[in-house]
Amino acid sequence: MRLSRYFLPILKETPSEASIVSHRLMLRAGMIRQASAGIYSWLPLGFKVLRKLENIVHEEQVRAGHIPMLMPTLQSADLWRESGRYDDYGQEMLRIKDRHDRDMLYGPTNEELITDIFRNSITSYKQLPQTLYHIQWKFRDEMRPRFGVMRGREFLMKDGYNFDLTKEDALHAYNRHLVSYLRTYERMGLKAIPMRADGGPIGGDYTHEFLVLADTGESEVFYDSDVTDLTFGSREIDYDDVAQCQAVLEEFTTRYARTDETHDEALYAEIPEERRRTARGIEVGQIFYFGTKYSEVMNAVVVNENGERVPVHMGSHGIGVSRLIGAIIEASHDDKGIIWPESVTPFKVGIVNLKQGDGEADAACNALYKELDAAGLEPLYDDRDERAGGKFATMDLIGLPWRLTIGPRGLKNGVVELTSRKTGISEELVPAEAVARLKAIYAAI
């Protein structure tokens, strides 16, 4: 993409509405614009990141054997009356009437709808297990939206639902989700720690929240410092291997890690003092096993091998996709702007032409741009007639992990400069080497 043709309305000054760093940077970098309280338009740069996060979520869900689909944002109130949640959910649920005066709602989650779909189609244990998910916009009418996309009213969420014959099967689904979430967050460059959590309005006996540690997090968390050393890494996983998934769950959840909701001072005190940690965290996902809570009230039953009609065991599992962008920025920025992890960056490399209009510089930039573009390295070429300082500031603000700087001075020696946004370290390379280096970097992501 040539910057001169792109839509990137960056702001030099901070809009007064933003108080936390991710919100400020998303506004300044031209990623989002507020449409109304807690509701945002996603401008091209923000939208690009959002799509990358979605793709990672999709890939990891499919890898775990879960099946993508798409349910609507608007739902009929009838199903929610059936589950009893139409009254329980309270003012957070946005209620709407259609022209026939029917009660509708903008879905805050989809347990009822998916259960309805399930019960109308699945009748036998032979058709189990099933795990379906979608990535769809949700709406929760927060009393006080704030922090930009971290706590908006409209938000993009991946929510998945498993249907199993037995509790054991459902707990395996729970474990599968835990493993797939570990992989998902790590791919996004995040350290998200599973912590024992509270069921909330969705309910559930087994539930873990995934938290990214950040000073601006909404939850106070308590943990054994050993949990921050755990990484899933590139190990092989067979999602059908019950014992293997269970082992991962145990590895990641036996050490103490809890939010303030479930914090237990006595257990916390058992951790060696030097390993006790308290911090703040941003919740980026949650997994639940809730048994037959919905299947019983909504009559989601299958016939088992003895010919008996039994309610299915269910769980639901969410990842806050739009809020993840805020979490990533909170965890990865400096005073100049965002620092994107390579896996989610909107453009993989920025090209800065230091002297637009100079024949040699323009030619070198064009050639590199074309080559990088053809190689799938998603270059953003700053071909505006701006001064170097402005171009650098823009690149730093929008946070592309790599920058190629090209100017007459370097070209005289046949080199361009490749700079890491994260470390600030620059290297002078001949253009072909720079391309090869970038290819190698991204091949490893």
Place this chain on the structure above:
RNA sequence: CGGGCUAUAGCGCAGCUUGGUAGCGCGUUCGUCUGGGGGACGAAAGGUCGUGAGUUCGAAUCUCGCUAGCCCGACCA
């Protein structure tokens, strides 16, 4: 939902106390110079002063209502 605050040019703000010509910085446009970390000089465009009523000869400014948004708290992916 309790408490606090704000609304004036695309963004950040001043002007309001004490009513009378709407201003500054950044950005934008044009020109000249400049050219490796938001450069300089000159010129220009851009405003229903959130909205409705009231007071007044006259309201951005005073009064009342409404709306929107922000911050702290409680609540929440």
